[in-house]
Amino acid sequence: MSRVNPKGEVWVFAEQEEGHLHEVxxxxxxxxxxxxxxxxxxxxxxxLGSGLAKLPQTLIEHGADKVYAADDKLLAQYQATSYSKVIxxxxxxxxxxxxxxxxxxxGRDLAPRVASTLKAGLTADxxxxxxxxxxxxxxxxxxxxxxLQVRPAFGGNIIATIVNPERWPQMATVRxxxxxxxxxxxxxxxxxxxxxxxxxxxDLPLEILERHRAAKRVDLKKARVxxxxxxxxxxxxNFRLIWDLANALGAAAGASRAAVDNGWIDKDHQVGQxxxxxxxxxYIAVGISGAVQHRAGMTxxxxxxxxxxxxxxxxxxxxxxGIVGDMNEVIPKLIQAIKAKQ
Amino acid sequence: xxxxxxxLIKQVPDTKKITVRAMNDDGTVNRSALPAIFNPEDRYALExxxxxxxxxxxxxxxxxxxxxxxxxxxxxxxxxxxDRVILITDRRAAxxxxxxxxxxxxxxxxxxxxxxxxxxxRQAIDGDTAQVGPQCAEKLGLPQISYVExxxxxxxxxxxxxxxxxxxxxxxxxxxxxxxxVTDTFQEPRPFSAKALMRSKHARAKLELEKEVAAAxxxxxxxxxxxxVAKRAAALEAKKLLIGQWTLDDIKADLAWCxxxxxxxxxxxxxxxxxxxxxxxxxxNTEADITKLxxxxxxxxxxx
Numbered sequence: 001m002s003r004v005n006p007k008g009e010v011w012v013f014a015e016q017e018e019g020h021l022h023e024v025x026x027x028x029x030x031x032x033x034x035x036x037x038x039x040x041x042x043x044x045x046x047x048l049g050s051g052l053a054k055l056p057q058t059l060i061e062h063g064a065d066k067v068y069a070a071d072d073k074l075l076a077q078y079q080a081t082s083y084s085k086v087i088x089x090x091x092x093x094x095x096x097x098x099x100x101x102x103x104x105x106x107g108r109d110l111a112p113r114v115a116s117t118l119k120a121g122l123t124a125d126x127x128x129x130x131x132x133x134x135x136x137x138x139x140x141x142x143x144x145x146x147x148l149q150v151r152p153a154f155g156g157n158i159i160a161t162i163v164n165p166e167r168w169p170q171m172a173t174v175r176x177x178x179x180x181x182x183x184x185x186x187x188x189x190x191x192x193x194x195x196x197x198x199x200x201x202x203d204l205p206l207e208i209l210e211r212h213r214a215a216k217r218v219d220l221k222k223a224r225v226x227x228x229x230x231x232x233x234x235x236x237x238n239f240r241l242i243w244d245l246a247n248a249l250g251a252a253a254g255a256s257r258a259a260v261d262n263g264w265i266d267k268d269h270q271v272g273q274x275x276x277x278x279x280x281x282x283y284i285a286v287g288i289s290g291a292v293q294h295r296a297g298m299t300x301x302x303x304x305x306x307x308x309x310x311x312x313x314x315x316x317x318x319x320x321x322g323i324v325g326d327m328n329e330v331i332p333k334l335i336q337a338i339k340a341k342q
Numbered sequence: 343x344x345x346x347x348x349x350l351i352k353q354v355p356d357t358k359k360i361t362v363r364a365m366n367d368d369g370t371v372n373r374s375a376l377p378a379i380f381n382p383e384d385r386y387a388l389e390x391x392x393x394x395x396x397x398x399x400x401x402x403x404x405x406x407x408x409x410x411x412x413x414x415x416x417x418x419x420x421x422x423x424x425d426r427v428i429l430i431t432d433r434r435a436a437x438x439x440x441x442x443x444x445x446x447x448x449x450x451x452x453x454x455x456x457x458x459x460x461x462x463x464r465q466a467i468d469g470d471t472a473q474v475g476p477q478c479a480e481k482l483g484l485p486q487i488s489y490v491e492x493x494x495x496x497x498x499x500x501x502x503x504x505x506x507x508x509x510x511x512x513x514x515x516x517x518x519x520x521x522x523x524v525t526d527t528f529q530e531p532r533p534f535s536a537k538a539l540m541r542s543k544h545a546r547a548k549l550e551l552e553k554e555v556a557a558a559x560x561x562x563x564x565x566x567x568x569x570x571v572a573k574r575a576a577a578l579e580a581k582k583l584l585i586g587q588w589t590l591d592d593i594k595a596d597l598a599w600c601x602x603x604x605x606x607x608x609x610x611x612x613x614x615x616x617x618x619x620x621x622x623x624x625x626x627n628t629e630a631d632i633t634k635l636x637x638x639x640x641x642x643x644x645x646x
Contacts, residue, residue: 121606
């Protein structure tokens with residue numbers, strides 16, 4: 001178990017695959033920077049892999065003061081057992097106060113194993129992190145400068161703030177796309193600490209026989225405008241109208257889970273709690289009732305236009321503009337107005 | 343060769359059915375107002391274990407931690423073909439976070455013993471954390487294979503599976519024993535078997551028998567009630583219909599790692615989600631209005 005170390009560093013796990021850093025790791029460096037500055041401690045990134053080359057410098061240019069680099073052939077492929085052993089060992093040696101991971105397939109597999117090894121607390125899928133004080137209601141004991149870990153729970157129906165007062169490091173995984181990407185500071189200086197790796201065959205229990213990586217055909221997170229369709233669209237044929245409007249606007253097509261489950265559009269397009277979190281300049285929700293699970297992924301859009309035939313649909317509760325009507329009539333009028341203006 | 347599996351399952355409130363009435367004024371969730379269901383991905387985990395048994399033989403034991411009402415979940419597991427079911431129920435386990443929960447479940451799995459595979463659902467819909475599986479694996483000193491969507495092959499002491507890694511998939515091989523977390527992209531869980539249902543609907547845990555006996559013999563003294571409970575339990579046991587019921591002592595759990603004291607994370611605040619929009623500008627479904635809206639969006643540089 002690691003001790004409480006208020007002078008400890010703030011760490012961001014740098015997830016990489018085949019030499020490419022995951023975006024969420026860079027996003028976390030911007031939040032990590034804020035937190036480290038608030039606490040007056042260094043921001044460090046923990047990077048594991050084989051042939052890391054320029055990656056430590058990239059992390060420094062995105063805000064890290066220090067990079068712990070474990071570069072070893074045995075770390076070429078991610079495995080929970082080997083990666084957690086290296087990270088937990090490093091935590092015990094350096095005693096950071098905060099360690100955060102992206103809530104990716106890797107992060108959600110790795111962070112719990114590290115936390116369990118350290119017997120530390122871990123909060124999953126945070127949507128915000130802050131520093132603040134806490135009074136434990138039962139003991140009335142006061143704790144200064146804890147990591148406040150904000151996350152949705154109960155299917156997105158509640159927002160919980162979680163703290164870890166005593167069994168540090170304070171650990172969390174953070175959802176992709178909720179933190180802003182930091183600006184790159186070319187030539188920024190930082191320290192690279194080489195981490196010795198002592199692994200044996202027992203630490204690599206998995207034999208990866210095949211790997212298939214599907215390139216994401218759509219990157220909703222980068223889209224400035226998203227036109228999304230839901231159950232109210234009614235059919236795959238009708239979903240063409242979503243594509244038509246998206247094309248007219250140069251927008252990306254999105255969808256609620258219902259539309260994906262009905263097979264009208266690929267899962268890559270899903271917005272919401274189990275899909276992608278987006279924050280475009282304009283989000284057009286067509287035939288989406290606006291269940292919490294969907295809203296969790298899009299309420300931070302700058303502008304929301306809701307089109308729905310049901311005036312009681314909860315989506316209107318988060319919308320800035322609303323049109324109550326049949327999408328089969330509304331969308332052609334929208335396309336016509338857009339084309340006329342162009 | 344045959345393989346023995348332990349499956350960790352959980353009864354959860356159906357978070358998809360949350361309505362205004364299910365929320366308390368202080369923003370917490372009124373669990374009693376929600377239907378309790380078999381955590382969806384845990385059904386897939388059980389399906390995976392039953393599939394192993396069907397292909398190779400062996401046994402399937404399902405374990406849950408929860409209140410007495412979780413016996414219903416265990417009966418459902420029996421209806422699907424589970425051989426043995428166990429309820430971990432103990433007030434001292436209340437308020438356990440994922441770390442304490444995984445410690446308790448790991449103690450339970452050790453107590454069951456003699457296992458080749460441990461299966462968990464990837465995550466439960468009340469918390470969606472996906473932490474208990476990997477943490478249990480660490481506590482048991484087992485390798486973990488998360489997000490399993492297909493059992494490719496079991497041969498000798500190794501298992502090969504296909505796992506969904508979000509942006510693709512991997513086929514991995516691992517020595518057993520190992521812990522697997524299963525996603526809802528695994529084959530559909532089997533329906534209840536009519537035969538198993540007829541047989542197992544009489545399955546009871548001791549705490550249920552105590553309630554039944556108390557209702558049946560209202561005038562009897564404690565000794566007589568206890569004797570009746572023991573008699574009924576023995577009869578069920580003979581038919582392998584007694585639901586196992588363990589406390590933290592039965593699984594030799596160190597109380598320092600259980601419940602509130604064993605949980606590093608504390609809930610500081612709970613807020614119910616409120617719609618933040620304070621009214622929206624309505625445009626009519628007319629050409630004039632829609633044109634006005636498009637012009638508005640172009641003028642403020644939202645589009646175009």
